[in-house]
Amino acid sequence: MGYTIGQVAKKMGLTAHTLRYYEKEGLLPFIKKNGSGLRVFSDNDIGWLELIECLKGTGMSLKGIKQYIDWYIEGDSTLEKRLEMFKQQKVNLEEQMLQLQRHMEKINYKIAYYSEIIANGSEGVFERNKELAKERERLYGIDK
Amino acid sequence: MGYTIGQVAKKMGLTAHTLRYYEKEGLLPFIKKNGSGLRVFSDNDIGWLELIECLKGTGMSLKGIKQYIDWYIEGDSTLEKRLEMFKQQKVNLEEQMLQLQRHMEKINYKIAYYSEIIANGSEGVFERNKELAKERERLYGIDK
């Protein structure tokens, strides 16, 4: 129920430096310190870190995350703002997922292309492999 | 078939500054210049930019992208390396997509949570809304 900065860093895949940096930037305003000045992280703090990870991982800047935390601290008068923020983040996320799917198609094509020419040479590759030619046409006009 | 830097910037959603920067970093080694020193972008260059967009959008650094381009220029001896790179990028991409799905669950929960308490207040929210309580339990232990 009380963790050191090193334990949390390990658990969350961050460094202690980064955790101190986050705190300095106002992203971890609830962390307590013990009598000797050492940080004591609670499960609640871990929860905040997981939310930070989620928002950062969906493209929000630390500044944007801080805005959310400031709204949270401000209290119930900011409930709509916070809801709106998550709704917007959902829209962004949906666009990101579509984008990644498009990137996946391109990368799958590249893998198929390189596998083909490594196996059978690049001469007449699109005459030989019609599937590849079709996919190439669908994705580009010319391969790179 | 020949575009100015401004036309390409607009088309690709970048700035002319960024395109010059990419060229300086070795990411666009095939761009020609006309008699007066102005860059003339071809469809092939656009294709390279689309590949750069794909690799960048799947988390590769410009340095990593340059490595691929250098391998491409080096020729057939690097075919396996290039294939391996795309395979690795696919693995990364699959992990990213899973990650985004997990983030989506969290964000959907937050939207449901805020919608609920904006509509009906925060007192006894989890006693009132069992669906929410269940989802909360699944995702956390405690809400933030």
Added chain:
DNA sequence: ATAACTTTTAGAGTTTACTCTAAGTCAAGC
């Protein structure tokens, strides 16, 4: 209680990917 390790602070430094400036050249419309 001593050695080895972790944490503390303020502040400086680094990396990545742009982003802008200045001074000049080029191109298109009137």
Added chain:
DNA sequence: GCTTGACTTAGAGTAAACTCTAAAAGTTAT
């Protein structure tokens, strides 16, 4: 021919997110 806007270069500046340093103090294992 002139104006307006786009383009050129080298190089400086910026923003975000860390990342590290140094010196001191706290903690843990033997």
